[in-house]
Amino acid sequence: xxxxxxxxxxxxxxxxxxxxxxxxxxxxxxxxxxxxxxxxxxxxxxxxxxxxxxxxxxxxxxxxxxxxxxxxxxxxxxxxxxxxxxxxxxxxxxxxxxxxxxxxxxxxxxxxxxxxxxxxxxxxxx
Amino acid sequence: xxxxxxxxxxxxxxxxxxxxxxxxxxxxxxxxxxxxxxxxxxxxxxxxxxxxxxxxxxxxxxxxxxxxxxxxxxxxxxxxxxxxxxxxxxxxxxxxxxxxxxxxxxxxxxxxxxxxxxxxxxxxxx
Numbered sequence: 534x535x536x537x538x539x540x541x542x543x544x545x546x547x548x549x550x551x552x553x554x555x556x557x558x559x560x561x562x563x564x565x566x567x568x569x570x571x572x573x574x575x576x577x578x579x580x581x582x583x584x585x586x587x588x589x590x591x592x593x594x595x596x597x598x599x600x601x602x603x604x605x606x607x608x609x610x611x612x613x614x615x616x617x618x619x620x621x622x623x624x625x626x627x628x629x630x631x632x633x634x635x636x637x638x639x640x641x642x643x644x645x646x647x648x649x650x651x652x653x654x655x656x657x658x659x
Numbered sequence: 660x661x662x663x664x665x666x667x668x669x670x671x672x673x674x675x676x677x678x679x680x681x682x683x684x685x686x687x688x689x690x691x692x693x694x695x696x697x698x699x700x701x702x703x704x705x706x707x708x709x710x711x712x713x714x715x716x717x718x719x720x721x722x723x724x725x726x727x728x729x730x731x732x733x734x735x736x737x738x739x740x741x742x743x744x745x746x747x748x749x750x751x752x753x754x755x756x757x758x759x760x761x762x763x764x765x766x767x768x769x770x771x772x773x774x775x776x777x778x779x780x781x782x783x784x785x
Binding site for chain 1: 661662663664665666667668669670683684685686707710718719720722723724725726727729730731732733738742769772773774778781
């Protein structure tokens with residue numbers, strides 16, 4: 534048997550700030566909090582969750598790994614507006630002007646994308 | 660309803676090399692391959708999968724996001740040996756000498772950790 538994907542780890546100068554943002558984005562809860570690690574996950578806790586871990590250094594360059602999201606149960610425009618309201622900010626990482634996805638960043642600048650298709654549309658193969 | 664975590668994206672100079680490594684690590688399959696994107700996921704395809712996307716630039720610093728793995732159905736030592744056999748290499752990112760986890764890197768240097776507890780031990784709360 535192989536390895537299983539258990540946790541996505543995000544380094545952060547302010548773990549609680551970043552964890553709270555991602556909880557609001559994903560509808561997740563804080564599962565455990567220590568001094569330097571805030572663990573968040575979906576209600577029920579199926580992996581992979583996210584551990585936000587304190588590091589001293591701030592982000593300096595485009596992340597090599599990032600997360601892609603889909604709007605779940607609403608239209609994409611409404612979800613984009615909600616994400617911007619939570620503090621996500623649009624960023625330019627060189628994506629095409631006509632890209633179907635929107636590139637955003639979390640409060641510490643970690644890039645993520647909101648894809649064009651919703652969860653339902655992707656499941657239906659639209 | 661919030662956003663759902665759809666895909667973990669890994670930038671790579673050689674997407675197929677990185678995708679093949681992670682398929683072997685996780686027991687996943689290549690689901691789709693285009694010129695610049697190799698999509699991999701578990702058999703059955705439940706999200707989040709991983710999209711390995713071609714970028715021109717090589718990795719230059721410690722990743723801000725990384726993945727933590729658990730050995731699934733075998734002991735940790737055997738899984739560590741298997742990962743090293745697949746080409747994972749141990750890296751020093753400043754972890755404590757007595758850390759319970761092992762820090763490794765994939766063929767393009769992306770850090771990941773093999774945690775001390777297996778999937779079963781974590782589920783049992785051991």
